[in-house]
Amino acid sequence: MRRLFGKEFAFAHVLLAALVLVVTCMPNQRMVTVSYYPLLAGLAVIEVLYLLRLAALRRRGAFSTGPTDIVVLVWALFIVWDVCATKLDIAPTVIVPAPEAVFNVFFAQADVIGADIVSSVTLLVMGYAGGLALGVVLGIVCGWIPRLRAMFFPIANVLAPIPPTVFAPYLIVLLPTFRTASCFIILLGVFWPQFLNMVVRTSSLDAQLLDNARTLGVRNFTMITRIILPYVLPEVLKGLRVSLTTAFLMLTFAEMLGASSGIGYFISNANNYANYTNVVAGIIVCGVVVTVLSFATAWVQRRFTTWR
Template sequence: MNKQFVAAHALLAVLVLVVVALPNQKMVDVTYYPLLVALAVMEVLYLVVLLNKRRRGIRTKGPTDIIMLVWALMLAWELASTKFALTPNVLVPTPEEVFNVFATSYNTLLANVVSSTTLLLAGYFAGMALGVVLGIVCGWIPRLREMFFPIANVMAPIPPTVFAPYLVVLMPTFRAASVCIILLGVFWPQFLNMVLRVSSLDPQLLDNARALGVRNLTMITRIIFPYVLPGVLQSLRVSLTTAFLMLTFAEMIGATAGIGFYITNSNIYANYAAVIAGIIVCGIVVTILSMLTAWIQRRFTTWR
């Protein structure tokens, strides 16, 4: 048992004692039990990650460094807000108030996460599919490449958020507008990436395939697609994170549901405990999505 591991748990013990035993200088109308549950969940996740790395023979101090930083920040937040009342009452809610939101509004949070996820997946998969298919076709056919590659170079750097207000007004429903915003955010970078990858194919390989009489459809499905597949899988994490950012922005404009709407609506009513809880939920969702895409990459690119 190393010193860092002991120090991390000593810091956790101090944090728990401060929460439970030290008197409050700021009036807190909620119990501290949800906060303690949250600390326990974080501790369990830390131990699971640490044991998993040890089982795989990976000796690293990263998880312990991260959890020590989390405990230190939580301790500073608790002392500054709840125990010593050094922070503004409205703008900086106490940890007890923030984590009580999860205990009292978990149904609302879950419903908004489900709403956001359905829109995210629809726009994301549509953008990825169109970007891959059209990118391969345009990358393979020289005339189409010369026509659309300059257009993609112009469109890809433009943030889809620029089009968000117009799309929200133009589309018949907000959900359709959200899907379009996500689609644009995913499509152009993926399309540009596919055109570049197809263009980088070894000319000798293509000449050999042509000499064997391989047709265009077979060339695309049997040679080009397997060649670009690792690049598609490698871009999953970045594309999915970008799609989530586009969705959250769109929901802050004109949505009636979703995690972005939840944060914006809470901000309007100065419910900053709910705002911080919503931000934490965003971080959790993005982390889960990132872990899922990382697993897909490992699962389907085992040869790399």
């Protein structure tokens, strides 16, 4: 208790109090036509999440200054941002919007942003799950059958480093909709690394274990589903977060091609009209969404690899 709520904790809240005073009491040099209440609500959400994290650490009997260090950095950045952009107006007006204006976007366009998040997450899950499943299944099959491994592994080594975005013009022409093309770009971004990893992992299976299975007359299908798949599953789960990051990068690009919804479209559309307030709001939404998805994949990894 004492270590979790010590000097660092007090300093973080001194910074938070200073930030609130700057936002509410310091006069503005830049004209801001929106209320600062959405910004204060956003700061309150961050503070609640910070306290919940400290409470979780306390329940586990763990100690880490990480959450406090992060929130101190966040409060300091907000102070600098608000002072430079709103209070002193020394930051470029067009490309550095006031934080009050950015957080007002979350409230004024909550329905639009919510629909874009649902659209993006749906597209991400389809492409991510498809690429992951195909990469695991085909990688195991090619890793298990020497002739297929000798044929496809060199090809995969050539194609994997090529960014899937290079194929975007062809996918748009060949596939029926922009959304299908976007899904396929995400799928390719996840598939190749997963495929290569599974081929290498499967081909490195303990030879003695395989010999024992062959002695018992185990067929290929049973070998793959009962021996190889459980062997490679921890590696698949361990790489979920890395694969997710790759998929999200592909998602953002894919939605800028010709989509009519999604977080990437929201940012791209705002950028086309030089609406940098919405651009910054979209970037923050991207960060929040990918953080939530990262925590979800970390939970899945812990849940299904408890034996580790």
